Amino acid sequence: xNRRRQMLKVVRRTLLQAVPTVLxxxxxxxxxxxxxxxxxxxxxxxxSGAATEETMAMLRRxxxxxxxxxxQFLAYVGQIASFSLGFSPRYNLPVADLIxxxxxxxxxxxxxxxxxxxxxxxxxxxxMALNVSRWPDRILSVxxxxxxxxxxxxxxxxxxxxxxxxxxxxxxxxxESIGAGLTGxxxxxxxxxxxxxxxxxxxxxxxxxxxxLMRAAILEVTAQDFVRTARAKGxxxxxxxxxxxxxxxxxxxxxxxxxxxxxxxGGAVVVETVFSWPGLGRLxxxxxxxxxxxxLLGVLLLSSLLVIIANMxxxxxxxxxxxxxxxx
Amino acid sequence: xxxxxxxxxxxxxxxxxxxxxxxxxxxIVGSLFLAFVAMLSLMAPWLYPEDPLSMVAxxxxxxxxxPAFPLGTDSLGRDVTAGLVWGGRISLAVGLxxxxxxxxxxIVVGSTAGYFGGRIDNLLVRLIExxxxxxxxxxxVVLVAIAQPTIETVTFAIAIVTWPxxxxxxxxxxxxxxxxDFVTAARALGFGHIRIVMLEILPNALPPIIVTASVLVAxxxxxxxxxxxxxxxxxxxxxxxxxxxxxxxxxxxxxxLSAIPGIAIVCTVLSINLIGDALNDALNPRSPGIE
Amino acid sequence: MASPxxxxxxxxxxxxTGSPVIDFGFHIEQGETVAVVGESGSGKxxxxxxxxxxxxxxxxxxxxIAFRGVDLLALPEKERRAIRGRQVAxxxxxxxxxxxxxxxxxxxxxxxxxRHEGLSSAAARARAIELLDLxxxxxxxxxxxxxxxRLSGGMRQRVVIAIAVACRPSLLVADEPTTALDVTxxxxxxxxxxxxxxxLAMALILITHDLxxxxxxxxxxxxxxxxxxxxxxxxxxxxxxxxxxxxxxxLAASPRLSAGANYRQGPLEEIPGTIASxxxxxxxxxxxxxxxxxxxxxxxxxxxxELGGGRLVACPIAxxxxxxxxx
Numbered sequence: 001x002n003r004r005r006q007m008l009k010v011v012r013r014t015l016l017q018a019v020p021t022v023l024x025x026x027x028x029x030x031x032x033x034x035x036x037x038x039x040x041x042x043x044x045x046x047x048s049g050a051a052t053e054e055t056m057a058m059l060r061r062x063x064x065x066x067x068x069x070x071x072q073f074l075a076y077v078g079q080i081a082s083f084s085l086g087f088s089p090r091y092n093l094p095v096a097d098l099i100x101x102x103x104x105x106x107x108x109x110x111x112x113x114x115x116x117x118x119x120x121x122x123x124x125x126x127x128m129a130l131n132v133s134r135w136p137d138r139i140l141s142v143x144x145x146x147x148x149x150x151x152x153x154x155x156x157x158x159x160x161x162x163x164x165x166x167x168x169x170x171x172x173x174x175x176e177s178i179g180a181g182l183t184g185x186x187x188x189x190x191x192x193x194x195x196x197x198x199x200x201x202x203x204x205x206x207x208x209x210x211x212x213l214m215r216a217a218i219l220e221v222t223a224q225d226f227v228r229t230a231r232a233k234g235x236x237x238x239x240x241x242x243x244x245x246x247x248x249x250x251x252x253x254x255x256x257x258x259x260x261x262x263x264x265x266g267g268a269v270v271v272e273t274v275f276s277w278p279g280l281g282r283l284x285x286x287x288x289x290x291x292x293x294x295x296l297l298g299v300l301l302l303s304s305l306l307v308i309i310a311n312m313x314x315x316x317x318x319x320x321x322x323x324x325x326x327x328x
Numbered sequence: 329x330x331x332x333x334x335x336x337x338x339x340x341x342x343x344x345x346x347x348x349x350x351x352x353x354x355x356i357v358g359s360l361f362l363a364f365v366a367m368l369s370l371m372a373p374w375l376y377p378e379d380p381l382s383m384v385a386x387x388x389x390x391x392x393x394x395p396a397f398p399l400g401t402d403s404l405g406r407d408v409t410a411g412l413v414w415g416g417r418i419s420l421a422v423g424l425x426x427x428x429x430x431x432x433x434x435i436v437v438g439s440t441a442g443y444f445g446g447r448i449d450n451l452l453v454r455l456i457e458x459x460x461x462x463x464x465x466x467x468x469v470v471l472v473a474i475a476q477p478t479i480e481t482v483t484f485a486i487a488i489v490t491w492p493x494x495x496x497x498x499x500x501x502x503x504x505x506x507x508x509d510f511v512t513a514a515r516a517l518g519f520g521h522i523r524i525v526m527l528e529i530l531p532n533a534l535p536p537i538i539v540t541a542s543v544l545v546a547x548x549x550x551x552x553x554x555x556x557x558x559x560x561x562x563x564x565x566x567x568x569x570x571x572x573x574x575x576x577x578x579x580x581x582x583x584x585l586s587a588i589p590g591i592a593i594v595c596t597v598l599s600i601n602l603i604g605d606a607l608n609d610a611l612n613p614r615s616p617g618i619e
Numbered sequence: 620m621a622s623p624x625x626x627x628x629x630x631x632x633x634x635x636t637g638s639p640v641i642d643f644g645f646h647i648e649q650g651e652t653v654a655v656v657g658e659s660g661s662g663k664x665x666x667x668x669x670x671x672x673x674x675x676x677x678x679x680x681x682x683x684i685a686f687r688g689v690d691l692l693a694l695p696e697k698e699r700r701a702i703r704g705r706q707v708a709x710x711x712x713x714x715x716x717x718x719x720x721x722x723x724x725x726x727x728x729x730x731x732x733x734r735h736e737g738l739s740s741a742a743a744r745a746r747a748i749e750l751l752d753l754x755x756x757x758x759x760x761x762x763x764x765x766x767x768x769r770l771s772g773g774m775r776q777r778v779v780i781a782i783a784v785a786c787r788p789s790l791l792v793a794d795e796p797t798t799a800l801d802v803t804x805x806x807x808x809x810x811x812x813x814x815x816x817x818x819l820a821m822a823l824i825l826i827t828h829d830l831x832x833x834x835x836x837x838x839x840x841x842x843x844x845x846x847x848x849x850x851x852x853x854x855x856x857x858x859x860x861x862x863x864x865x866x867x868x869x870l871a872a873s874p875r876l877s878a879g880a881n882y883r884q885g886p887l888e889e890i891p892g893t894i895a896s897x898x899x900x901x902x903x904x905x906x907x908x909x910x911x912x913x914x915x916x917x918x919x920x921x922x923x924x925e926l927g928g929g930r931l932v933a934c935p936i937a938x939x940x941x942x943x944x945x946x
Contacts, residue, residue: 160579273558
């Protein structure tokens with residue numbers, strides 16, 4: 001009961017904190033949209049092939065582009081409040097629908113990559129910290145630094161060369177076998193086979209980040225007095241590590257896992273492009289090529305909101321994991 | 329004259345750090361490799377005076393097939409080695425320039441926020457927070473796409489997405505340092521804000537800034553390569569990322585065209601990160617290098 | 620005579636950088652309280668950690684630590700773990716940081732019971748409530764589900780003590796258990812430890828830098844200096860007739876004692892120099908701070924001299940009878 005009230009307090013606080021951030025991001029988005037070459041009227045005119053000055057002016061009036069900037073901004077906010085991000089003439093779809101179609105596969109890719117990165121990163125970091133300054137630590141430190149230095153798109157291409165071209169084990173692109181008509185378990189396996197390479201390419205960089213964070217966090221926790229108290233109980237070293245050290249070391253790692261979610265989203269742009277993964281990142285890339293700024297900024301806005309939501313979730317998880325949070 | 333309030337021991341710290349740095353074998357390897365890349369890049373106009381985008385030989389020469397082109401040629405008969413050497417110029421130039429810009433701006437914002445505190449701090453922290461909420465690579469793509477890709481816009485855009493990291497760090501350093509005795513003493517002597525910030529606080533905040541800057545150079549090179557891989561770079565300049573991007577379609581037949589520039593990126597970025605790691609160990613022995 | 624409960628002989632603790640404990644020894648009988656006194660850096664805490672088997676990995680301990688006749692230093696780690704927390708337990712100096720911040724008090728107490736007595740989690744929780752009651756924590760059935768940050772320093776130290784005595788150990792090592800606490804709470808905690816020692820028939824090693832508390836609580840006092848034993852005596856004898864120049868210095872520097880014992884007015888004395896000033900010298904480590912130095916002191920550390928009644932002093936002036944009773 002007490003705990004639940006606490007959680008509600010955390011939710012309310014984070015929501016309140018998010019309001020100005022969202023507002024600022026809206027302003028930035030709007031400003032970038034204004035800066036982008038060619039407004040919606042230009043785009044429409046270009047689409048229809050030829051347009052007179054009059055039709056252009058009419059279109060501008062129709063889109064409200066002749067109004068003062070503040071009015072335009074308010075209209076933009078009103079539009080977004082009704083979940084409309086404008087229209088994409090190129091795709092002939094409302095931007096919100098377009099993004100809605102692409103979002104689930106991107107989330108799948110991101111969550112998979114994040115899971116891989118956290119599991120392997122935490123394991124590597126733990127292995128490094130428990131062998132600190134000995135050879136496993138030194139080797140893994142260099143390995144994690146290599147992971148940290150590899151561009152995601154390049155490792156993606158190399159994985160394709162290896163596992164698709166040379167061995168032919170895994171598909172080189174897409175998120176499922178189109179037209180194969182798979183159902184049930186086969187469909188799930190097919191999806192997984194498509195997921196492995198892009199998720200691994202995306203995860204690599206973040207494995208390095210989490211491994212190094214985890215190593216530092218464990219080293220810090222291990223030096224604390226309560227670990228000695230735990231050892232003095234005569235419990236096994238495994239219990240000391242699992243129950244006392246890891247549990248506390250995971251706190252800072254959770255916070256930073258949330259902070260890097262935006263990074264994973266950014267990484268998804270290149271990785272989705274490499275693997276023709278039909279998600280938001282690829283959509284962003286396509287809209288750059290087609291100069292469809294409505295779509296591009298829609299993706300940016302939505303991604304920022306996603307990061308804000310993720311940060312709220314992290315705050316909640318943090319409050320749940322760390323009983324001291326009420327003090328802050 | 330009471331000019332120096334407390335010499336705060338920068339010089340001895342520097343010398344001790346240098347010794348620790350030089351005792352680190354991975355740091356030496358990183359420095360040597362980076363020096364090698366930098367030298368090749370500087371000498372590119374003499375080593376390969378011809379435009380690296382011009383056709384010089386039969387296309388699709390594999391590495392080792394023709395000793396004149398040790399790393400082979402691409403689909404248009406361009407020399408891969410020349411491309412690498414010229415591409416290194418772009419990578420290093422963009423990496424250094426973007427970092428300098430980003431770090432300078434980050435220092436200005438972070439020191440203002442950290443030194444003055446109060447309302448101005450609240451405002452700047454909000455600004456930093458907003459930039460850290462935007463997925464940085466996506467913002468980078470948007471900025472470059474809107475501003476048209478040239479080497480200058482790419483550099484500026486990378487600086488725009490990286491300064492918040494520096495600002496955050498500098499702010500935290502300034503907040504702790506401004507409470508220290510030597511700063512209070514400098515205030516008591518009636519020194520101006522600029523003098524206190526530049527001569528008393530900033531030198532003491534430098535070690536972590538240097539470490540972060542080195543990591544940022546590596547990050548900037550990775551960002552530039554990803555942008556040019558996506559085609560968001562100056563089409564008239566060859567860069568490592570664009571070499572990979574333009575040979576992507578040939579992955580099945582000529583994978584070496586993607587592999588070789590990638591190895592160049594990995595080795596260069598790794599050597600910078602090795603240096604950054606060693607700097608971190610030498611300058612602030614207690615904290616991890618990567619945020 | 621039966622062998623003592625714990626018999627430490629020739630204990631040395633070595634680090635790559637030096638040896639903070641050298642050829643140290645003492646013993647403790649069942650139900651007895653022995654105080655080990657010394658300033659920070661004297662090696663008293665490392666001695667405690669060596670008894671517990673909790674020395675840092677870089678440290679190496681030699682000599683013997685015989686517990687009920689079994690040399691703990693010779694035991695494999697697995698068997699040491701079975702003794703640790705069950706037969707030999709420890710209370711630490713910093714109650715604020717000695718408890719895991721993300722685990723309830725009840726589970727931290729229960730953990731040691733589940734490990735050594737194989738209790739179920741429900742039974743461990745019930746025992747944890749009893750133990751909290753035993754160490755005089757108010758409302759134990761509520762506190763058992765609290766996280767440590769909600770408790771005061773004194774309460775946390777009671778919890779640490781509850782963890783230590785949970786399995787009724789026969790030896791409790793308390794390393795400066797009251798140093799971090801308010802003066803008013805110090806006496807309560809020491810009272811509690813003494814009561815538990817009697818009720819549970821434990822022996823208590825009380826490690827402290829405060830000679831002021833040994834008179835009231837200890838049966839025997841061992842004074843440690845720079846990793847070696849300087850003097851050992853009953854508290855009464857030690858406080859009334861300190862022999863070793865270091866013990867005298869400690870007494871003179873101790874406000875309550877010097878005032879109480881000698882009704883002396885005037886400033887407190889201070890022992891000049893630091894404990895590290897003799898590092899690397901061959902002779903007695905106290906030479907740089909001693910005003911009674913003899914030529915032999917500079918050659919080798921003086922051997923312990925038995926003065927009768929279990930009294931031991933590592934100083935050549937112990938052989939001069941009038942010196943013993945001079946102060």
